[in-house]
Amino acid sequence: MQQFRFPQLIDLKQAYQRIMAYIHRTPIMTCSAIDEIAGCQLYFKCENLQKVGAFKARGATNAILKLPPELRQNGVATHSSGNHAAALSRAASETGTKAYIVMPSNAPAIKKAAVKSYGGEIIECEPNLKAREKTLEKVVEETGAAFIPPYDYMDVIEGQATCALEMWDEGIPFDAIVAPVGGGGLLAGTALATHFLSAKTPVYGAEPKGADDAQRSFKAKRIIPMEKPNTIADGLLTSLGERNFILISKYVKDIFTVTDEEIIAAMRLVFERMKLVIEPSSAVALAVVLANKEIFKDKNVGIIISGGNVDVSKLPFR
Incomplete structure (x- = not known):
């Protein structure tokens, strides 16, 4: 396995200073009704209220802003089923460059529509990783765009870690933090920031x-790469990235899984009790608790409620 230089606390703080003008500082919300059901005090970090409706705005913005101007001028490119695509499209637009997605x-229609609304150019491919990577190679070759990976990329991890920086800045004495995991950028960043700021606090995937x-x-x-994933949580279909795996192995206490039925029940609970629109991937952390x-x-x-980009005409409950 490759050797990497991982970000230090100063890098995470600098990332936050770099992106803060481009993102929301999202609120932490509570719900006594859900606390009673869960048997603990829950603090929901609402990244569903973030720019582009997901935490991905953090990593994408940090990655683009760290690109030297000469690498940014031909645009940026990535492969993504949704939230990173929209986040990169918006960040490219905000910094005066082009995004090829x-x-x-x-991919969900709502996520394709979001990419287009932020000015991203969509190139469709077959729904498998090999097709994604081959199509992306062709796009980069033809356009000269800089590839910004959706999760297995240090500048992206650094940006995602700013979510936990904000959480710890609230002064709440967390006994544990739970974050969803797909490619692993959010979980890795959360675990890394928590390691620096409160090393004894366990982080769970x-x-x-x-x-x-x-x-x-x-x-x-x-x-162990995922083959043929099948879940309603479409934002968590991606296999774990190498850099993320190293950080998660080192700083995450444990990873728990839940069924789609449990995810839907948790999602419904948030809709009904908190009046918040969240996507299925966001409900996985509550379902685990x-x-x-x-x-x-x-x-x-x-x-961490990771995002709110759900097609409300296709909610998994009535």
Whole structure:
């Protein structure tokens, strides 16, 4: 496995200073009704209220702003099924450059629409990683755009870590933090920031059973790529990135999985009790707490609601 230089606390703080004019400082919200059900005090970090409706705005913006001007002038490119695509498109627009986005043909319509609304150019491909990467190679070759990976990239991890910086800046004595994991940028960044600011506080990953490569990789101590993931949490279909895996292995306490039924129930709870629009991937962290009440009993638990880009005409409940 490659050797990497991982960001230090000063790097995370500099990333926050770099991006703060381009993002929201999102609120932390509570809900006594859900606390009662969960048996603990929950603090929801609402990245569904972030620019582009997801935490991905942080990493994409940091990555573009760190590009030297000569590398930025031909635009940026990536492959993404949704939130990173929209985030990169917006960040490119905000910094005066172009975004080329390779998206699987089955990506949610709402996420394709978001990319277009931010000025991103969509190039569709077959819905598998090999097709994504091959199409992206062609786009980069033809345009000269700089590739910004969706999660397995240090500047992106650094940006995602600013979410946890904000959480700790609130002065809440978290006993645990739970974040969803797909490619692993958010979980890795959260664990890294928490290691620097409160090393004794455990960070847990939350993952769908139908896309459980992070949990299997974590337990096996080696990356086990996901084949044919199947879950309603479409934002968590991606296999764990190498850089993220190293950080998660080092700084994450454990990774738990939940069923789609548990994810839908948690999502519905947030809609009904908190009046917040969240996507299925965002409900996975709450679902994990509800499924493991004995671990979180009577604790102050931070939960990252990762995004709110759900097609409300296709909600998984009535």
